[in-house]
Amino acid sequence: MSLSELTEQSTASGETNETDETSAAVGESVEKVDGWGLVTGNARYTDDIPTEDALEGRPLRSPHAHARIRSVDTEAAEAIDSVEAVLTHEDVPDKRFTRTGFPYPAPAPFDEHVLNETVRHVGEPVAAVAARSADAAERAIEAIDVDYEVLEHVLEPEEAMEPDAPTLHPEEYENPQENAVPERNIVCETRHEEGDVEAGFEQADAVVAGEYESQIVQHLPMEPNTTIAWIDDRERLVLRTTTQVSHICRDKIARAFGLNRTDVKVIKPRVGGGFGVRQDTVPNQFISAALALETGRKVRLKNSRKEDLHVSQTRHxxxxxxxxxxxxxxxxxxxxxxxxxxxxxxxxxxxxxxxxxxxxxxxxxxxxxxxxxxxxxxxxxxxxxxxxxxxxxxxxxxxxxxxxxxxxxxxxxxxxxxxxxxxxxxxxxxxxxxxxxxxxxxxxxxxxxxxxxxxxxxxxxxxxxxxxxxxxxxxxxxxxxxxxxxPNSEYSRCSITLEDDGTLTVRIGVGDTGQGSETVMGQIAASVFGLDIESVHVKADDTDATPWDNGAYASSTTYISGNATEKAARDLAGKVRELAAEWHDTAPESVELADGDVSFPDGTSMTLGAFAAEAFEGVRGPKRRLIGTGEHFTAxxxxxxxxxxxxxxxxxxxxxxxxxxxxxxxxxxxxxxxxxxxxxxxxxxxxxxxxxxxxxxxxxxxxxxxxxxxxxxxxxxxxxxxxxxxxxxxxxxxxxxxxxxxxxxxxxxxxxxxxxxxxxxxxxxxxxxxxxxxxxxxxxxxxxx
Amino acid sequence: MSQEKKSADSIHICINGERERLDIEPGETLMASLRRAGHYSVKNGCDEGVCGACNVILGEEGLTRSCLVPAASCDGDDVMTVEGLLDDDGRLHPLQEEFLERGAAQCGYCIPGVLLSAYDLLQRDTVPTEEAIADALSGNICRCTGYVQQIEAIQAAAERLPDAEPAAEGEH
CATH class of the missing domain: 3.30.365.10 (Aldehyde oxidase/xanthine dehydrogenase, molybdopterin binding domain)
Structure with missing residues (x-):
């Protein structure tokens, strides 16, 4: 929009929130609510803000597939001018966690630290540096001297389960999974039978067997994993980061560092794809947080593409x-x-x-x-x-x-x-x-x-x-x-405000990384009122501004968050009907909401904009601001x-x-x-x-x-x-x-x-x-x- | 920080018609200096010349991966980024409108580079076949869309552009 367009429009109609289109938003291929930014280059991804004041973060990565770190000498690195912090496994919390991005505790063993004393794959972070320039950070990484005790490694599951194979996680960990045998590298072992399979095979005319192998692939979202972390003016830790689960990310970061949930904020700006890799709270995010907490400064940590390919979680x-x-x-x-x-x-x-x-x-x-x-x-x-x-x-x-x-x-x-x-x-x-x-x-x-x-x-x-x-x-x-x-894990809550011009602000913590979730939430909210999509603004990008939503995984957003949005819109619609009925001395059920209008049994109607303005100004009674909420959780x-x-x-x-x-x-x-x-x-x-x-x-x-x-x-x-x-x-x-x-x-x-x-x-x-x-x-x- | 910046140099380039001075650091790529100057539509998707997210139209070179070009070599050049697709009144280019209309942008990270590849194609070929469009996008990786709606959008934009021949005469 431009000022001249707006001036023309308001002179012509006196209102700005009406368009010619009255299409029901749901079921239509409406343009994405964030589309303009995407095609003009104006969308701002994590790293698309000035970071001149930020320290450059860099991890030192293990060259070995399996090694214990005997000692790390960081003296030379720390001596480099403009190096602000060097962290090793000795500097990070002792408590282990899983990066697995489900609500706590998540169905996965708590088998890792922010930095581990034993590294278990090539590319695993061993230490991390923050410096006032990228060049200094890189020199500092090179100056760290690590004494590795290289351990035997194993790459194939069948070999890893052999009695003489090296054990990757010999220390007992919390949250072991079903039938775990850590000494044999078995994370879990499961058996689920219905009926009687042996009997079933006996009834068969033919029994056919086959074996099928799949390879390791990478998500390769076009935006590499990136975090900018800082301490804000209320001493809270803020992460602006490539996540698809902002609320879960906040929870994991807070737990890892022993912080109040309210002392961590996660901003999910536009995110360049996800496909699951950003469901987890990744080392990039934990390390950025650690460096920001250590230095009190803003830290920027962006994986190179090669790093992202090598070390991001893969398909199993x-x-x-x-x-x-x-x-x-x-x-x-x-x-x-x-x-x-x-x-x-x-x-x-x-x-x-x-x-x-x-x-x-x-x-x-x-x-x-x-x-x-x-x-x-x-x-x-x-x-x-x-x-x-x-x-x-x-x-x-x-x-x-x-x-x-x-x-x-x-x-x-x-x-x-x-x-x-x-x-x-x-x-x-x-x-x-x-x-x-x-x-x-x-x-x-x-x-x-x-x-x-x-x-x-x-x-x-x-x-x-x-x-x-x-x-x-x-x-x-x-x-x-x-x-x-x-089932019984996803939770979404949505809040919808009726603004005083009849537009809607939808607050919901969906993790749109391009799939169009914000657009679909907008369409659902608009459809309940018969509004067009332009009359709805969806706010989804940070954990302070949105109620808990599990975020984008398990194909949950349209169904779970969409149901929460529909409920919130219907809750708001109910409040509109109640107030309108009060004004007209009629029953709420007799008030109709369609095509962006509020219609009464006597045949009169007003636009939702006019209704909201009168409610807000208190024309017919006390001033009212209407907000609807909805939540969804289901088996x-x-x-x-x-x-x-x-x-x-x-x-x-x-x-x-x-x-x-x-x-x-x-x-x-x-x-x-x-x-x-x-x-x-x-x-x-x-x-x-x-x-x-x-x-x-x-x-x-x-x-x-x-x-x-x-x-x-x-x-x-x-x-x-x-x-x-x-x-x-x-x-x-x-x-x-x-x-x-x-x-x-x-x-x-x-x-x-x-x-x-x-x-x-x-x-x-x-x-x-x-x-x-x-x-x-x-x-x-x-x-x- | 000031110490490291002492060696910085600068170049003058014309970005989307606006003359601008860019501070550059030794060995820096055009992509890096453009981004540092706030031209964030130039995306860093791989920094190795493979993904096409950092595409710009660079002077006589035409479509260029700005992550492969030393900034120091661009002094005096014209550079067009995706912002240059907008007309003087800030209205969207038909390519941009068709991308919106056809759901051709998902995460959007590849889109500035894809749009510039498409723009570059349409400069050379006003009635491109589907195959020609796919070839023009061969240097862009899009991980979200599977390219199909992008190809359709580019074809639709080509048909709308004034110098396009009537669709019936193209190879469709």
Missing amino acids: AQTVEVETGVREDGTITAMHVDITSNTGAYGCHASAVLSNAAHEPMSIYPTENRLFTGRAVYTNLTPGGAMRGYGAVQGTFGLESHIDEVADAIGMDPAEFRRRNVIEEGEESFEPAHSESKPVLESVGVTECLDRACTTVGWADGPDQPDDDRYQRGYGIALTMAKSGV LSPKPFAAQLAEVEVDTETGEFEVLRLVNAVDCGQALNPANVRGQIVGGAVMGLGQTLSETLPFDEDGQPDIRGLRDYEVMHAPDLPEIETEIVETYEPTGPYGAKSVGEVSILGPSPAVANAVDDAVGVRISELPITAASIWDGLQEGS
């Missing part, structure tokens, strides 16, 4: 074994999924990712007899963490690849086999044994997704084959399921579904292949903002293709990350895209805000198995290891011929 590498009993008629009689998960140096999300890896994909095929067994294991690699899909990427690659093999074993079309076994409305999802969730699903559109995807490509006819039979094409399909929040977690169908072409003479097409049919309940929903579906699918085709974070035998930087980390670029189609298969989730479920994670799950299945359909080669490469297809072709 997993080995997924599946065994399924099946009858000739296509009935699944029993299923056993066994998963070994490599959690790396710390038990970050170890147990929850493991559990999700099996429970989500297994939910798609309800069968009387099912068993999940699994374990998460420490190794000397960069710790795993939360990443979009949260285990279900790995599990879905395994299970959906396997389902094709099961169908093949009984000679049934894989789409038909899925259709016969897939979950339907009213059936229960397979929930973790300890879960307090209510598993009955009320909106299940997965069969329609399957049918739509198949119809779109003409599944029954198969792909058109090229004239040259050297090139073979195939179709592959995968079904996916995600969630809408962690429900409705499931979004998708069918993802890939077409590939394989060169039978080289094994080279190309994904030609990816069809995504997605049931996310009602699409509150169809353009943004499509953005989530496509963005997830392309990230899933990256995991399928090229992405990998390799480590050498010493545990050194084997990439020099971003140039060696192969993500999808625009020219790599296949033809991508998106079909929104709308269902109505009765417990969701305006019928919505989540959509953030469901489309990243399917590309890997869909492509693997398509390769098999094309050339009869089953690839069971990610990423899928021309070399692995070539090997398969050689074995087959």
